[in-house]
Amino acid sequence: MIVAGRTLRGGLDLRADVVVVGTGAGGAMMLRELAARGVDVVGLEMGAHSTAVDFSMREADMLELLMQERGARATADQQVRIVQGRGVGGSTVHNLCLCKRTPDEVLRHWARDLGAARLSPESLAPDYAATEAELSVQKVDAGYLNENNRLFKVGCDVLGYASDYTSHNRVGCMKSGYCIMGCPFDGKQNALKVLLPKAVAGGARVYADARVERVLTRRGRAVGVSGSLLDEAGRPFAPLRVRAGAVCLGGSAVGSAALAIQSGLPDPSGRTGRNLFVHPAGAVAGVFDQPVDGWRGVPQTYECTEFLEFHPGSEKRVWLVPVFAHPIATAVMTPGFGERHAAVMAKYRHMAALTAVVHDESPGRVRVTKAGRIQIDYALSPADQAQLTLGLREGARILLAAGAREVVVNYENDPLTLTDPGQLGQVDARGAPPYELPLTAVHPMGTLPMSDDPRRGVVDSRGEHHAVKGLFVCDGSVFPTSIGVPPQISIYTVSRHVARFVAEAG
Numbered sequence: 001m002i003v004a005g006r007t008l009r010g011g012l013d014l015r016a017d018v019v020v021v022g023t024g025a026g027g028a029m030m031l032r033e034l035a036a037r038g039v040d041v042v043g044l045e046m047g048a049h050s051t052a053v054d055f056s057m058r059e060a061d062m063l064e065l066l067m068q069e070r071g072a073r074a075t076a077d078q079q080v081r082i083v084q085g086r087g088v089g090g091s092t093v094h095n096l097c098l099c100k101r102t103p104d105e106v107l108r109h110w111a112r113d114l115g116a117a118r119l120s121p122e123s124l125a126p127d128y129a130a131t132e133a134e135l136s137v138q139k140v141d142a143g144y145l146n147e148n149n150r151l152f153k154v155g156c157d158v159l160g161y162a163s164d165y166t167s168h169n170r171v172g173c174m175k176s177g178y179c180i181m182g183c184p185f186d187g188k189q190n191a192l193k194v195l196l197p198k199a200v201a202g203g204a205r206v207y208a209d210a211r212v213e214r215v216l217t218r219r220g221r222a223v224g225v226s227g228s229l230l231d232e233a234g235r236p237f238a239p240l241r242v243r244a245g246a247v248c249l250g251g252s253a254v255g256s257a258a259l260a261i262q263s264g265l266p267d268p269s270g271r272t273g274r275n276l277f278v279h280p281a282g283a284v285a286g287v288f289d290q291p292v293d294g295w296r297g298v299p300q301t302y303e304c305t306e307f308l309e310f311h312p313g314s315e316k317r318v319w320l321v322p323v324f325a326h327p328i329a330t331a332v333m334t335p336g337f338g339e340r341h342a343a344v345m346a347k348y349r350h351m352a353a354l355t356a357v358v359h360d361e362s363p364g365r366v367r368v369t370k371a372g373r374i375q376i377d378y379a380l381s382p383a384d385q386a387q388l389t390l391g392l393r394e395g396a397r398i399l400l401a402a403g404a405r406e407v408v409v410n411y412e413n414d415p416l417t418l419t420d421p422g423q424l425g426q427v428d429a430r431g432a433p434p435y436e437l438p439l440t441a442v443h444p445m446g447t448l449p450m451s452d453d454p455r456r457g458v459v460d461s462r463g464e465h466h467a468v469k470g471l472f473v474c475d476g477s478v479f480p481t482s483i484g485v486p487p488q489i490s491i492y493t494v495s496r497h498v499a500r501f502v503a504e505a506g
């Protein structure tokens, strides 16, 4: 059973071999792996425990239930919205189920040039295969294309752009299109549905509403964690402490880095929190004569990789994929207000949209303010702005090729409307300067990077902290660079890899 911390009026004081912070992709896989190995493990999750019956398909309620900061988390300057999950299952509860391995070229770069020796394609391949089998990852086919994705495919085909169906971890999918609010039909083969029940059946003790505020150390060794139990409103009401032989951080690239900083952990490489990549993304919308009803059906079933290469410094670092949002999120991302805003929203049923996702090379930073609040600093370098511009231009080209009557690039003060491919140069002329475009990022990574060289990494390629023995990291924080593809399957897989070493330490 997963215990709701809000019911434990007297607080929580436990002992275990290992304590895991967070229950998202990394944390849940760690809990499942350790329980299967007979390790006495406790999992602590700051958010609530919800299941399919709680997923009401109501956007306003689900943002509050499932997202960090009710979906309003953003960089300190509000330039990039950073969407992350909160709750048992983490961001895997509301994600879109896309599964794509980190390309071999990126893994080779990590292993050969950045000191992450154990993350080579060859050494990770068996763990990837086992993860994909456990989560029922399968390539989708034409039967899964909704109208938004079908139009995207038409545009790619007309232009001859490299493109393909994507792979997903869904079984019994009802194609409702409400994935981003948690699946009410329980079709997602994610941390919440697949891994945590196995972890609990194997003996793991998992607590929701349990916020970790400090990693406890003694003589350079992690010895447990402390924090607070939270009530229904997210307010602390009782203390928690877990003493353990090893601690594993799975709080995400934002949460784990913040916890390391807040705990005052040693930082010999100076990289804690500093190596933040997010895959910043901007959207392009096309308006079609016929209704598209883009919110219906399975999202992101087709992708365009024509402009995506993986060698560092490439001038093709943008991934194009259909995207669609429900009305609140669409309204938030649509610039302007009043009549102009209403005129755009009136076209909602006729819109198809896609997103240009940058495989970024300009690192940002996670900090913790004196008041204890997480602060995220992130800005696109001129090179990354050029990639975003490339993506928006080519995205607009795809929608026009698919037959869009007009295509809108959402510049904040003066949206650009194009009706003919001959006008695409206007996107290059406007570019992607700071504060001009509403940007969203859903893949934070890299803030506690892996390297066997302690000058380069915060953790070694077993996942153990260089300066705190018995402290491991098993989430997206450990990626040394951006990966350029959706990260969940790589996070599950790296956590599986790290679990072997945690089991030995705990």
Ligand SMILES: Cc1cc2nc3c(=O)[nH]c(=O)nc-3n(C[C@H](O)[C@H](O)[C@H](O)COP(=O)(O)OP(=O)(O)OC[C@H]3O[C@@H](n4cnc5c(N)ncnc54)[C@H](O)[C@@H]3O)c2cc1C
Residues within 6 Å of the ligand: 021, 022, 023, 024, 025, 026, 027, 044, 045, 046, 047, 083, 084, 085, 086, 087, 088, 089, 090, 091, 092, 094, 095, 096, 097, 098, 099, 100, 180, 210, 211, 212, 213, 250, 251, 252, 253, 255, 256, 259, 442, 443, 444, 474, 475, 476, 477, 485, 486, 487, 488, 489, 491
């Ligand atoms: C809208 C959206 C769509 C996405 N779609 C896809 C997709 O289709 N494919 C894909 O590959 N990826 C997708 N992702 C990204 C993917 O879900 C994440 O990259 C992945 O889940 C991150 O795993 P993680 O373990 O690093 O963190 P998370 O899964 O975010 O889990 C971290 C957990 O730790 C908890 N936590 C944090 N700090 C503490 C603390 N101090 N104490 C206790 N608990 C704490 C959090 O509440 C959270 O539940 C999407 C993300 C979003 C937001």
